[in-house]
Amino acid sequence: MKTAFLKTRLLKTSLSLCFAWVVLSSSACIAGTVLNGSFEGDYTDWSTLGIATIETPRFGVDPNPARPFDGVKQALIRTADGVVGDDTVANLASFLKIPVSEINANGRDAIRGSGVTQVVTNINVGDKLSFNWNFLTSQTASLTFNDFAVLSISRAGGTQSAMFLADTSTAATPFAFSGSFFSRQSRDPNLLSPTPPPTTFTFTEAGDYTIGFGVFNATDSSFPSGLLIDNISLTAVPEPTALAGLGLVGLALTLRRRRKEG
Ligand SMILES: [Ca+2]
């Protein structure tokens, strides 16, 4: 009789803990989502500043049109070639919600550029952003006119940083001929073997973020560069609290089954 009483108390306690866990962690269990991350819906769910277009598998001419990594559409942000259309680095910094000093870290010298952003809510620690990109440029390799592209990550009161992707001269970027109005491209999936894997960014702070991409003309406004972006997704990592909660639920169910059997 006493054992049954203890089991009942333990069952009630476990169920109470489960309920408390559901209430306390419900917000942390809602995974963030990147909407229209493959741009098959053009720029729906995205904001743009400067020159932003949607390109198809026929961006450029044979033999090397720059192709999407996923589906039949991809985003292209690019700088102008001495004409109005892109925007100032100050406006881009405000748009991407990161400081100019982040854009121009490590000696970079952005003058003008273009960008694309999306607000993604309910990102948890450990969530992973994944995307494919292809940096294109009409500059020759140059440390002075070193056009470049970045991923921007911004959380109000938290991380506000630019993750370097490519520039005109990095040795890690194996450029190939581009059949578009850019002369070189870095990561066309059909030119490089094996196909470049997606680039990833792992979040270390939970919260609501503005994620974005920027491409910049450096030092002057001539010889444009562009960034093709596609196949963006966010992979949620199970929270330790969620796993603990599932353990409590399992314990409660086990006790309930034993109680019925007894
Ligand atoms: Ca696509």
Ligand SMILES: [Ca+2]
């Ligand atoms: Ca340039």
